[in-house]
Structure formats: structure tokens, C-alpha cells
Amino acid sequence: MGTISIISVKENYQVTTLDFAAFASMEAGLKNRGFRIFGPGASFARDIEPEFIAISSDSKTAWVTLQENNGIAKVNLVHKVITDIFPLGFKNYNMAGNAIDPTDRPLGTITFNQWPVYGVYMPDGIAVLDKVKDDDDDDDEDEDIVLNKGKIPYLFTANEGDAREYTGFAEEARVSSLNLNPAIFPNAAFLKLNENMGRLNITKTLGDTGNDNIFDALYSFGARSFSVWNGNSGQLLFDTKNELEQRVVNAGYYDDDRSDSKGVEPEGITVGTVGKSNLVFVGLERSDAVAIYDVTNPVAPRFLQILATGDAPEGVLFIPAKKSPNKRSLLVVSSENDGQVKVYMPERD
Numbered sequence: 001m002g003t004i005s006i007i008s009v010k011e012n013y014q015v016t017t018l019d020f021a022a023f024a025s026m027e028a029g030l031k032n033r034g035f036r037i038f039g040p041g042a043s044f045a046r047d048i049e050p051e052f053i054a055i056s057s058d059s060k061t062a063w064v065t066l067q068e069n070n071g072i073a074k075v076n077l078v079h080k081v082i083t084d085i086f087p088l089g090f091k092n093y094n095m096a097g098n099a100i101d102p103t104d105r106p107l108g109t110i111t112f113n114q115w116p117v118y119g120v121y122m123p124d125g126i127a128v129l130d131k132v133k134d135d136d137d138d139d140d141e142d143e144d145i146v147l148n149k150g151k152i153p154y155l156f157t158a159n160e161g162d163a164r165e166y167t168g169f170a171e172e173a174r175v176s177s178l179n180l181n182p183a184i185f186p187n188a189a190f191l192k193l194n195e196n197m198g199r200l201n202i203t204k205t206l207g208d209t210g211n212d213n214i215f216d217a218l219y220s221f222g223a224r225s226f227s228v229w230n231g232n233s234g235q236l237l238f239d240t241k242n243e244l245e246q247r248v249v250n251a252g253y254y255d256d257d258r259s260d261s262k263g264v265e266p267e268g269i270t271v272g273t274v275g276k277s278n279l280v281f282v283g284l285e286r287s288d289a290v291a292i293y294d295v296t297n298p299v300a301p302r303f304l305q306i307l308a309t310g311d312a313p314e315g316v317l318f319i320p321a322k323k324s325p326n327k328r329s330l331l332v333v334s335s336e337n338d339g340q341v342k343v344y345m346p347e348r349d
Contacts, residue, residue: 002048004064006080016080021045023085033087036069038205040169054128056153063155063231065123067162086234091119091223097241100224101259102200110249110256112242115197119223123157125269128231129278129298153231154298156280158266161222171203181216199260224263226282228298237299248287251306258286272318274329275349281331283313290316290333309342310335321349
């Protein structure tokens, strides 16, 4: 059973465990908006998989990614109750700006095109920014980074994607192995070629609307991006579309061997303030890199640079200058495949 635990340090580490049973009656409506409950014998409460947590600056609210379920839970930490589940919907790779390279064949050939497939956001890491610059405050001191007057917490998610596989169940399949509805995919033979979409991994739990083993839509894992969401409503405010992958290609870090899976695979994410700018740092597991964006305007992130990391960056941690041992902002990145921990420092704060 998927649960969230709140541990009160001040109360001798008293544990309050929250589950999702109260939302079971909302299952149909949540699914219609892109939430996922699936697998043999799955029930609503047992199927939820909490992943990572972000905490508001006043410590009153938490947001929890429900990765395999394609959602975010909102938690009231004062009253210790889950108040909302936000389904995240799907990303249309057949729209301008969302083009992907869905194949690793021929290996090393990277071409971004629009394809008739959806991405399931399925975020892993999450961070919250609820402090932004007060435009009415002319003071140049640090205090002009204040709580957002609109009370909108901005949630940043790294849309990695993930597939379930265990004894008796595996949801992942390649497009080439599927029966595609010819009325919807009249070019099915073309799509199923390995050099086109044939090798793309998709989930078998979505798209078979008639439950007849004929697919009317295709859904792949993750969104190959990071997104910004309204933490009060769950509304999508911004998505990098295919910019992360384009930037990684331009930097020479793109791993085409992962094109048929989840692309650059954004995993860890954190936010921090350097000087007068709010920045977001996104770990790209399959590109061995971290992308940095200026998010001083949270709904219009601006690309800054890409840093090479160790092999498969997993954790990203920002240390603000005031808490740093050398009084400079630091970014710490841990990489799981080579065991490296790297520390980065900006040229100036």
C-alpha cells in the first residue's frame, strides 16, 4: 500500500502515516485526467507509489510525486492530511516543439520529428519555488526575494518516466510488437519499422480502448523534459518541450542508445538562488549532465548552460552561499554508475 509518513522530530519522532483510501471514490475521474491505477488485482490505495517530496518554505505544505501513477499529491502538514491528487495528463509528441527521436537505429543518427505518440509525464524528482522577486520592492538586498504575492507555489518536476515489471506482469512493449488500429494508424507498417517508431518502448496499460489487443493510441514513458506546475491547482504552466534534448545534442552529450526508451531521462531536480536569480538544476541521468535554467520568472525558464557530471547523475543538491563553508553557492551532484560526487561553484554569486 502506498503511504506518506510524517515524522515529528519535536514529538519524540512520532509517526503519522497517511494513505490514499479516501480518494478511491474519485478513481474514474482521476483516470480520465491521466492518473494511472493498473496491474493485476490493483486497487486504488495499494497501487499508489509515492516517490519524492518537496516542502513549502513555511513547512506547512508538501507535494509528493506519484511517479508510476502520473500524478502529484498535495499534503497539509499542519493537519496531516492529503488534500489533493493532481493527475498530470499526457504530452503530445505529434505537436510542433515536442518532436522526439524515438529510435536508436541506426545508432548515432539523431533526428527529431513529430510522431503519433504521447508521453506520460511520470515525474521523479520534484522541487518547489514559492519565493519570487517582489517587483514593487526597489530594495536590492536579498530581502526582495519574498513570498509570491499571488500565493502560487511553483512545482518543478523532472519527468523521467518509469515502467513496472515484476513476476507475472510487465507493462513495457515495443511498438513493432503491437497491433495498431488501421483506422487511426493507416501508416502502421511504416511506424513499426525499427528506424522509425518500431523500437520505441510504450506501456500496454494505455491506448487499448476496446480491450481487444488493438491499440488506438500509444503512450511512452516520461516526457523528456522538466515542467512547472501550479502547486495549488496542478495546472501545467510550462514545459521545456524538446529543448532539453536539443541542448544536450548541441553540447555533444546525447546518448542515442536511449532514444527508444526515455531519451535524456530527467531524474533529479532542485532550485536555488544565486545572486539575484532563482535557478533550477536538472539532472539528466542518461546524458551524464545537469541542465541549468534561470527561473526568476518561473513560468518562462531561460536556459543558461549544461554541466558534464559523473555517470548517471542521481542526486542534485543546492547549498546557498549563506550555508556554504566558503560562503559561495555550491551545487553537489552524485552519480550512481561511477560513484562520483562532484561539487560545482558559480564564477560569481
